[in-house]
Amino acid sequence: MNRVRAARVEHDTRALLLRRVPVGESDLVVTLLTEDLGRVSALARSARKSQRRFGGVLEPLHTLRARLEERGDAELMVLCEVRLEAPRSSLLGDLECLRVGGRALGWVRDASPPRAPEPAIWDATISFLDDLALPEPPGGPDGLLASLGLSLLLACGWALDLEVCVGCGKRCPEGRPAMVDPQRGGLVCRACGGARLRLPGPVRSRLASTARGALRSVSADDAPIALELVEQALAAHLGIR
Ligand SMILES: [Zn+2]
Incomplete structure (x- = not known):
């Protein structure tokens, strides 16, 4: 205009x-x-x-x-x-919450386009902060951070596909382990060259639900691998680290 x-x-x-x-x-x-x-x-x-x-x-x-x-x-x-x-003053006195909160807000800053309201990013970030301020955050701080990361990827149109090979479109049978390349956007089957990261079947099923927005929280056990997926995917899209 x-x-x-x-x-x-x-x-x-x-x-x-x-x-x-x-x-x-x-x-x-x-x-x-x-x-x-x-x-x-x-x-x-x-x-x-x-x-x-x-x-x-x-x-x-x-x-x-x-x-x-x-x-x-x-x-x-x-x-x-x-x-x-x-x-959320309780967060400011907790080093772990400050670390996780700072990491989350850094992702949000890098992933949000300027001057464009993004309700999904706003809602996911507010839910993350509200949950982090709970006395017993579900999944612990890292589980919440991983869950926010998957929500951000989804909100930005970069959702990881952990069910279908990004190369050939073949669906991985339920409960089976799979190789994942977050930089390519998700699962890569053996015929398409596979990938370095291997997700055990049950972990893959749980994270697949979170990645497409059906399940909100990532458990403390799944948090380390989920964070690795999120960080690599965000880095590939945002050109960071
Ligand atoms: Zn394939």
């Missing part, structure tokens, strides 16, 4: 802080995943000079409510006001 210099537009949306970068003497540029606008970058003026300016709530892992101003076609929005909508 080509309009004469658009006026200022205000947005009020739920948001998660994905990154903070100091700029100048006292400002921050924040990257937010917002519910209504997707991933946006915004200038938070004086955020470092005065804790009171934003009430000290510009922390990751809490659900925030942000008032953002969009000015004409400027790339950067302006963060006018932010408050806590759902605090």
Whole structure:
């Protein structure tokens, strides 16, 4: 759309802080995943000079409510006001939760397109954080992280196929082990050259259900292999590590 210099537009949306970068003497540029606008970058003026300016709530892992101003076609929005909508303070005091939460938000930041609302990514990330804040998270922190990773792959259209060979389309019989190449998108049968990673039958069945969104949680036992699949698949799609 080509309009004469658009006026200022205000947005009020739920948001998660994905990154903070100091700029100048006292400002921050924040990257937010917002519910209504997707991933946006915004200038938070004086955020470092005065804790009171934003009430000290510009922390990751809490659900925030942000008032953002969009000015004409400027790339950067302006963060006018932010408050806590759902605090998850218990996570900030737990090193394991911080590690897993930081990893998750890094994936979300890399996988979210700019300025495009992605309800599936938003919902998966909020569920992940809510579950992580439970006293006994199902599957433990790594199980939750793996489950979020599989949900992100699904939301981005990169779901791993753990049931059908990505090369020839042949279906692997239920309960049978299979070789998986996450960079190629899933299972690779022997005739198509196989792959390095081998998934035992029952693990493959469980993870296949999670990968297509039928089952939400990954168990603590399946978490290490699931995380390896997710990290390799995300790396292939996002060009990271
Ligand atoms: Zn094949």
